Amino acid sequence: MTTHVLDDLEARGLVAHSTDRDALRADLSAGPVTYYVGFDPTAPSLxxxxxxxxxxxRRLQLAGHRPLILVGGSTGLIGDPRDVGERTMNSRETVADWVERIRAQVEQYVSFEGDNAARVVNNLDWTKDVNVIDFLRDIGKHFPVNRMLDRQVVASRLESGISYTEFSYVLLQSMDYLELYRRYGTSLQTGGSDQWGNITAGVELVRRAEGAKVHALSTPLITKADGTKFGKSTGGALWLDPEMLSPYAFYQTWIQAEDTKVVEYLRQFTFLDLEEIDAIAVESAEKPGLRIAQRRLAAEVTAMVHGHDEVRAAEQASAALFGRAELVDLPTATLRAALSEAGLVSVPAGTTIVDALTAAGLVDSKSAARRAVKEGGAYVNNVRVEDPDETVDRHTLDGGLVVLRKGKKSVAGAEVERA
Incomplete structure (x- = not known):
């Protein structure tokens, strides 16, 4: 028996809110539904x-429904209001560049073939020629100001101040739903729970303007075990662009997932069957030291975003740093990314191993470094060091990199400066 897509989403913990659940289930069961999700280009990467x-x-598309992926060329010029304060507006040229970057990213996650082929749309296409009078008459008249003031983010900003620009953002985003309903018959919008107010405002606009009933569904915010979130505003963004976050660092973030969250992430971020995830959870609980669930999570998600080659490179790099694989077999970019995550320092040519160990923070002092060498606990490129005064120059790998290790688990890197 095939599982209804809504049941699967719920079982994976992917439904935080929805409008009339029974009506949504009935419409999803009745035939292909056209749905959309939007992304504002407020950064060069998702x-x-x-x-x-x-x-x-993608899950909805695999169930037979038609996705529209909206990249907000107009809403990205404004920016959704945040609790922390007013956004800095980016130039039109910057936003246009980010639109194209994000368009390229989203295209790898949905299929553009078949009866329910995806389509990427840009809301600048239907807003750029709208004049302010028409906007106020056709859109603004449907938005009671008292309802807008009740929105949580607006209420939180009233004392510190919020511009009319950000205050009006909800009108632009709601207009997207109305326009996509008119153009494509779109009847479902999905998004994060932090967007729930904007999403339901769009539902209401379609009802007021067209007398039609459409749906909304939001996913929960992804948090760490302590409740804090991953996000660009917190400085902990897990970027999808390999130039902003190396595939190795991306892999390492997932493999470091907390035991209390890793099974939840497996359900939400992978397409593994729920039965297989349950089996992984049992095996992982029986052998916690092997981090079975984390390794599977890291491999699955990194492969989706960066490809299987980067998974193999990340796994090889992790092994090589601790002497379980050959360092010389690693691509320089992967080794550099791995050492940057471990801690990479720049040292001048002629630096001794003692000084390099100290500079890298593997020991507290030069005397501690000498003691580590004497006791056989210091390694350069996974080879035990015997002479503390030997220079690191003769050990450099491609790119002037050197892998330093103290004991079995403490690893760092040094990059020898070229004269």
């Missing part, structure tokens, strides 16, 4: 939270 939305869109 991140972990956006990835969850893309994978949710």
């Amino acid at each position: 991140h972990m939270g956006n990835l969850l939305q893309l994978l949710t869109a």
Whole structure:
């Protein structure tokens, strides 16, 4: 018996809110539904939270429904209001560049073939020629100001101040739903729970303007065990662009997932069957030291975002840093990324091993470094060091890199400066 897509989303913990659940279930069962999810180009790359939305869109498409992926060329010029304060507006040229970057990213997660082929749309196409009088008459008249003031983010900003620009953002986003309903018959919008107010405002606009009933569904915010979130505003964004976060660092973030969250992430971020995830959870609980669930999670998600080659490179790099694989077999970019995660320092040519160990923070002092060498606990490129005064120059790998290790688990890197 095939599982209803809504049941699967719920079982994976992917439904935080929805409008009339029974009506949504009936419409999803009746035939293909056209749905959309939107992304504002407020940065040059999407991140972990956006990835969850893309994978949710893919799940709905695999169930036979038609996705529209909206990249907000107009809403990105404004920016959704945040609790922390007013956004800095980016130039039109910057936003246009980010639109194209994000368009290229989203295209790898949905299929553009078949009867329910995806389509990427840009809301600048239907807003750029709208004049202010028509906007106020046709859109603004449907938005009671008292309802807008009740929105949580607006209420939190009233004392510190919020511009009319950000205050009006909800009108632009709601207009997207109305326009996509008119153009494509779109009847479902998905998004993160932090967007629930904007999403339901769009539902209401379609009802007021067209007398039609449409749906909304939001996914929960992804948090760590302590409740804090991953996000670009917190400085912990898990970027999808390999130039902003190396595939190795991306892999390492997932493999470091907390035991209390890793099974939840497996359900939400992978397409593994729920039965297989349950089996992984049992095996992982029986052998916690092997981090079975984390390794599977890291491999699955990294492969989706960066490809299987990067998974193999990340696994090889992790092994090589601790002497379980050959360092010389690693691509320089992968080794550099791995050492950057471990801690990479720059040292001048002629630096002794003692000084390098100290500079890298593997020991507290030069005397401690000498003691580590004497006791056989210091390694350069996974080879035990015997002479503490030997220079690191003769050990450099491609790119002037040197792998330093103290004991079995403490690893760092040094990059020898070229004269």
